[in-house]
Amino acid sequence: MSHRELNELRAQVDEINVKLLELLNERARIVEKIGEYKRSAGMLDVYDPKRERESFEYLTRRNQGPFDDEMIKNIFKQIFDESSELQKRQRI
């Protein structure tokens, strides 16, 4: 691979990074609405392990790689944790 090709691939990665960023923030805005509901319903704990387990199962069933299921779980666990954090912050 040439240096020029490397730069082209990195430009593609940069573009996808921005798309992921936009999707993550779109997701976060929905998570905030869910957080708002939990607060109004008096739900004390924002963390919902059953829901997260179901999401992991759904995602690993649909996973076609090259990320393996463990990697996908790690990535999404971070997203779920930060989403719970966002919902906790709404309560401060």
Ligand SMILES: C=C(O[C@@H]1C=C(C(=O)O)C=C[C@H]1O)C(=O)O
């Ligand atoms: C968004 C929610 O809150 C938390 C975050 C989740 C997520 O980011 O998918 C899932 C479950 C909860 O731990 C929810 O309950 O749906």
